[in-house]
Amino acid sequence: MFVLQPGQNRSFGPTGPYWRRSLRSPGGGDNLFVASIVAIRPDTGEYVWHYQETPGDQWDYTATNHMILSDLTIGGKKRKVLMQAPKNGFFYVLDRTNGKLISAEPYIKVNWASGIDKKTGRPIMNPEADYSKNGGKTWMAMPGALGAHDWMPMAYNPGTGLVYIPAQELGFPYKADANFKPKTHGINLGVDLGALNLPDDPKIQAAVRATVKGYLIAWDPVTQKEVWRAPHDGAWNGGVLSTSGNLVFQGDGSGKLNAYNAKTGQRLWSYPVQTGVVAPPVTWAKDGKQYVTLVAGWGGAYPLLVGGLSLDARGKKIPNKSRVLTFALGGTAKLPAADVATDMPLDPPAQFANAATIAIGQQAYDRSCVACHGSGAISGGIAPDLRYSGTIADQTAWNSVVIDGVLSDQGMISFKENFTPKEIEAIRAYVIARAQVAAKTK
Numbered sequence: 001m002f003v004l005q006p007g008q009n010r011s012f013g014p015t016g017p018y019w020r021r022s023l024r025s026p027g028g029g030d031n032l033f034v035a036s037i038v039a040i041r042p043d044t045g046e047y048v049w050h051y052q053e054t055p056g057d058q059w060d061y062t063a064t065n066h067m068i069l070s071d072l073t074i075g076g077k078k079r080k081v082l083m084q085a086p087k088n089g090f091f092y093v094l095d096r097t098n099g100k101l102i103s104a105e106p107y108i109k110v111n112w113a114s115g116i117d118k119k120t121g122r123p124i125m126n127p128e129a130d131y132s133k134n135g136g137k138t139w140m141a142m143p144g145a146l147g148a149h150d151w152m153p154m155a156y157n158p159g160t161g162l163v164y165i166p167a168q169e170l171g172f173p174y175k176a177d178a179n180f181k182p183k184t185h186g187i188n189l190g191v192d193l194g195a196l197n198l199p200d201d202p203k204i205q206a207a208v209r210a211t212v213k214g215y216l217i218a219w220d221p222v223t224q225k226e227v228w229r230a231p232h233d234g235a236w237n238g239g240v241l242s243t244s245g246n247l248v249f250q251g252d253g254s255g256k257l258n259a260y261n262a263k264t265g266q267r268l269w270s271y272p273v274q275t276g277v278v279a280p281p282v283t284w285a286k287d288g289k290q291y292v293t294l295v296a297g298w299g300g301a302y303p304l305l306v307g308g309l310s311l312d313a314r315g316k317k318i319p320n321k322s323r324v325l326t327f328a329l330g331g332t333a334k335l336p337a338a339d340v341a342t343d344m345p346l347d348p349p350a351q352f353a354n355a356a357t358i359a360i361g362q363q364a365y366d367r368s369c370v371a372c373h374g375s376g377a378i379s380g381g382i383a384p385d386l387r388y389s390g391t392i393a394d395q396t397a398w399n400s401v402v403i404d405g406v407l408s409d410q411g412m413i414s415f416k417e418n419f420t421p422k423e424i425e426a427i428r429a430y431v432i433a434r435a436q437v438a439a440k441t442k
Helices: 202-210 301-305 355-373 395-402 421-441
Strands: 002-004 036-040 047-052 067-074 077-084 090-095 101-106 113-116 123-125 139-141 155-157 162-169 172-174 213-220 225-232 240-242 247-251 256-261 267-272 282-286 289-296 323-327
Touching: 090 113, 101 113, 155 240, 162 240, 162 247, 213 247, 247 289, 301 355, 355 421, 395 421
Parallel strands: none
Antiparallel strands: 002 036, 036 047, 067 077, 077 090, 090 101, 113 123, 139 172, 155 162, 162 213, 213 225, 240 247, 247 256, 256 267, 282 289, 289 323
């Protein structure tokens, strides 16, 4: 039997499905197989069972996260189980022979549901979480769209009986986009991503940033309780490796590869890898010597989308230095000296537009540009920070990129099918406004 996860409810084109259920299913319903685990027989493709973790999912609480199979003694019985910590914040233990729920408990802060009904396996929904029916109000969900645990693999150690989860506390302000119409290019979610924009007040930004947290959590799947947690500097951290020597390895977003005691969570070793880490380490052996290898590098939806929230504690962009690093006991190799980060000069041009035009530009930016260039036009360092771009001072240069697509071979396609020339010019005005705000605070 083969177990698979059948998909997410994102759309990167003019057709659905969308995040917002009222768009893809105006009549309601669970949306069969959305945010589900499905078991099939690989030889024939025969359906065996499915379990839907988030019926009618409209928060991007996908079930595409790492799954672990094991045999656990639960209630005095040996059970063949499947374990998963999906984005919705509940740790699930299923009977993998039939897909029936054994247990599910929150492993991080959760407010979209009060629990999972043990008889039906369905979440006990908080009615306020249905942001498509709240009259246009913003619903601050925990976890948010990036989940309590995203794609970074967790690990299970049969010796300790614990699962090690790269978890995060990262809320998301869901607000239905009242003027939503699908666009030809980019994301089509049906939500107003402008709700992600932080106020420019540094004190408010610091307060919001303080709520964003990341942890390595050791979880007992039998008792459904946390055993220990190790805090990180930020929310977006690497996948996990656990070894039979009772070690847990994990890279983090602040640029370290760490080794922990698998039983207690004590950090035993740390190495500065000079870049944020999202991938999991692996271990292997040759000629009787064991190695740990890590694909180091920073990226993903977090630094692309959330802008200023993805910056480090100093307000600096986390570097992306892509390398493959291998470690062993007695290793003597050293990394080259880290690059010295220097602030780029920020000298924005004069504003040419009025407030109404800038507002149009913000709406257009939040509709398509935000997914790569960051909320509030603040880049997390993966895609260019448009506030520093020379093109914002020159309409012809700007149009050559946004309309003519001269940078298509670098991933920046033309958006002339999404917006009118007037709207594209308004986006430029908005970016200039954001650059001017940043220049005043430097």
